[in-house]
Amino acid sequence: GAVVSQHPSWVICKSGTSVKIECRSLDFQATTMFWYRQFPKQSLMLMATSNEGSKATYEQGVEKDKFLINHASLTLSTLTVTSAHPEDSSFYICSARHPGTGGAEAFFGQGTRLTVV
Amino acid sequence: SQQGEEDPQALSIQEGENATMNCSYKTSINNLQWYRQNSGRGLVHLILIRSNEREKHSGRLRVTLDTSKKSSSLLITASRAADTASYFCAPTTTGANSKLTFGKGITLSVRP
Numbered sequence: 483g484a485v486v487s488q489h490p491s492w493v494i495c496k497s498g499t500s501v502k503i504e505c506r507s508l509d510f511q512a513t514t515m516f517w518y519r520q521f522p523k524q525s526l527m528l529m530a531t532s533n534e535g536s537k538a539t540y541e542q543g544v545e546k547d548k549f550l551i552n553h554a555s556l557t558l559s560t561l562t563v564t565s566a567h568p569e570d571s572s573f574y575i576c577s578a579r580h581p582g583t584g585g586a587e588a589f590f591g592q593g594t595r596l597t598v599v
Numbered sequence: 600s601q602q603g604e605e606d607p608q609a610l611s612i613q614e615g616e617n618a619t620m621n622c623s624y625k626t627s628i629n630n631l632q633w634y635r636q637n638s639g640r641g642l643v644h645l646i647l648i649r650s651n652e653r654e655k656h657s658g659r660l661r662v663t664l665d666t667s668k669k670s671s672s673l674l675i676t677a678s679r680a681a682d683t684a685s686y687f688c689a690p691t692t693t694g695a696n697s698k699l700t701f702g703k704g705i706t707l708s709v710r711p
Contacts, residue, residue, distance in 0.1 A: 486641075488641070516698065516699065524703070525687070525701050525702060525703045525704055526642070526687075526700075526701045528698060528699075528700050531698060573639070575641050575642070577641075577642070577699065579697070579699070586629070586630050586632070586647055586691060587632065587644055587647055588632070588634075588642075588644065588689075588699050589644065590634075590641035590642040590643070590644075591641050592640060592641045593639070593640060593641045595639070
């Protein structure tokens with residue numbers, strides 16, 4: 483089946499530094515990918531929609547200058563958490579909807595556990 | 600996009616029993632999907648039911664959809680400890696660019 487791979491699976495960084503998370507669709511092309519964050523025991527919160535070749539669309543309340551999204555190719559989207567602070571510590575998950583199912587079925591990466599110390 | 604509202608929020612059953620989870624939504628959809636999330640992992644797609652379908656089976660999973668009531672149910676039969684996870688429904692419209700949003704989900708615990 484279709485696979486979305488996310489890397490790294492976990493990262494620890496110092497406050498003030500930036501962290502890049504990669505999301506790849508391994509066997510299909512994704513013009514659109516989605517980034518979520520999830521706090522412990524809570525649901526996934528959609529952060530932004532990543533569009534290949536154009537600017538990402540951010541959800542209300544999400545700082546676009548803090549969470550930089552780049553979708554440089556049809557199989558890769560990256561999320562960079564800039565100047566990370568402890569409150570950015572969270573579980574970040576990407577997904578892409580497979581065009582073969584009419585764009586209905588979404589496949590998710592394994593998630594990235596970010597800890598800012 | 601719209602998110603589904605799952606019910607109950609938590610469910611604890613004995614291994615071998617059936618688990619029934621419900622989902623309600625508010626506006627018209629093209630299809631409805633159910634996902635599972637194991638702790639600390641991404642979501643795994645379980646099953647998709649289209650708006651013109653009423654029932655669908657996949658292994659031990661049975662999904663129903665009632666568009667007149669804007670509700671769906673997911674039944675897991677003969678549950679196993681490995682079914683312990685969070686479950687989310689996602690009422691969706693077709694299209695690769697259409698956003699997928701999630702409610703609070705259902706935490707299912709299956710006791711061995």
